[in-house]
Amino acid sequence: GAGVSQSPRYKVAKRGQDVALRCDPISGHVSLFWYQQALGQGPEFLTYFQNEAQLDKSGLPSDRFFAERPEGSVSTLKIQRTQQEDSAVYLCASSLGGFGNQPQHFGDGTRLSIL
Amino acid sequence: GIQVEQSPPDLILQEGANSTLRCNFSDSVNNLQWFHQNPWGQLINLFYIPSGTKQNGRLSATTVATERYSLLYISSSQTTDSGVYFCAVRGKETSGSRLTFGEGTQLTVNP
Numbered sequence: 001g002a003g004v005s006q007s008p009r010y011k012v013a014k015r016g017q018d019v020a021l022r023c024d025p026i027s028g029h030v031s032l033f034w035y036q037q038a039l040g041q042g043p044e045f046l047t048y049f050q051n052e053a054q055l056d057k058s059g060l061p062s063d064r065f066f067a068e069r070p071e072g073s074v075s076t077l078k079i080q081r082t083q084q085e086d087s088a089v090y091l092c093a094s095s096l097g098g099f100g101n102q103p104q105h106f107g108d109g110t111r112l113s114i115l
Numbered sequence: 116g117i118q119v120e121q122s123p124p125d126l127i128l129q130e131g132a133n134s135t136l137r138c139n140f141s142d143s144v145n146n147l148q149w150f151h152q153n154p155w156g157q158l159i160n161l162f163y164i165p166s167g168t169k170q171n172g173r174l175s176a177t178t179v180a181t182e183r184y185s186l187l188y189i190s191s192s193q194t195t196d197s198g199v200y201f202c203a204v205r206g207k208e209t210s211g212s213r214l215t216f217g218e219g220t221q222l223t224v225n226p
Contacts, residue, residue: 031212042201042216043158056213089156093214100205100212101145103163109156 002026004107006092012113013082021077021110025094032075033104034067037089046090049075050098079112087114117142117206121217128192128224136187136220138202146205146214147178149187153198161187161200192224 005024013019025032031050035043036059045059051072060067064082069075079086089111093104118141128134140147149161162169162176164185169176173192178185189196199221203214 033213035214042203042219043214044216045213048212059213091158095212098212101165103146103148103160104203104214105160106150106158109158111156 004092004094004105006090006107006110008110009108010111010113012115014115015082015084017082018078018080019082019112021079021090021112023075023077023092023094023107025073025075025092026096026105027073029094029096029105030098031095031102031104032069033093033095034075034077035091035093036061037091037109039088043091046077082112082114084114087112117144117204117208117215119202119204119215119217121200121202121220123220124218125221126223128222130192130194130224130226132192132224133188133190134192134222136189136200136202136222138185138187138204138217140183140185140202140204140206142183143207144180144183144204145207146212147185148203148214149176149185150201150203151196151198152201152219158201189222192222194224194226197222197224 034046037043048056049069089109091109093106166180199219203216
């Protein structure tokens with residue numbers, strides 16, 4: 001597609017439920033990133049894929065967070081047993097190369113609210 | 116890890132005014148991007164500028180990599196320029212390819 005596509009745009013879940021957020025990167029982009037943006041703050045890194053390999057997951061806040069990109073294109077971020085502090089905007093970005101020296105292009109994000 | 120500081124944190128302008136936003140970073144970078152986050156939350160790429168100067172319409176940016184800062188210039192501001200402006204960098208010593216964001220500059224342009 002023309003840009004990074006994320007779905008759903010909004011997600012409301014009850015505390016304790018599992019959620020899955022989808023990211024469809026720009027076609028042909030090797031690198032895919034997930035970021036979390038709390039209200040009033042800048043985005044913070046969660047995890048990074050180069051093709052299907054998850055090369056960096058150091059930003060995932062707990063083992064309740066899990067991400068995958070099984071075929072090197074679409075990625076899913078899953079949050080298990082959601083808690084109120086998981087409420088945030090989750091942003092996905094992709095870039096053409098795999099060396100960190102090319103621009104990242106962001107999707108519109110998924111706004112997650114945990115009740 | 117690398118630190119990113121943006122100033123000013125808040126800026127209020129009248130339509131037509133010019134402004135300069137600053138981004139300081141604590142280490143050498145091989146990626147620096149400026150973004151505009153509009154009131155709907157969309158993060159729009161403005162510039163990819165690890166060094167040098169670029170211009171796009173009323174916006175321009177300069178990065179002086181040796182002195183570890185970047186400037187974003189907005190001329191003849193319009194109400195649609197309102198939103199949060201973020202600087203984000205990837206340090207040369209950073210493992211992986213993550214971007215580290217500053218706290219942003221909240222810009223309000225009044226008619």
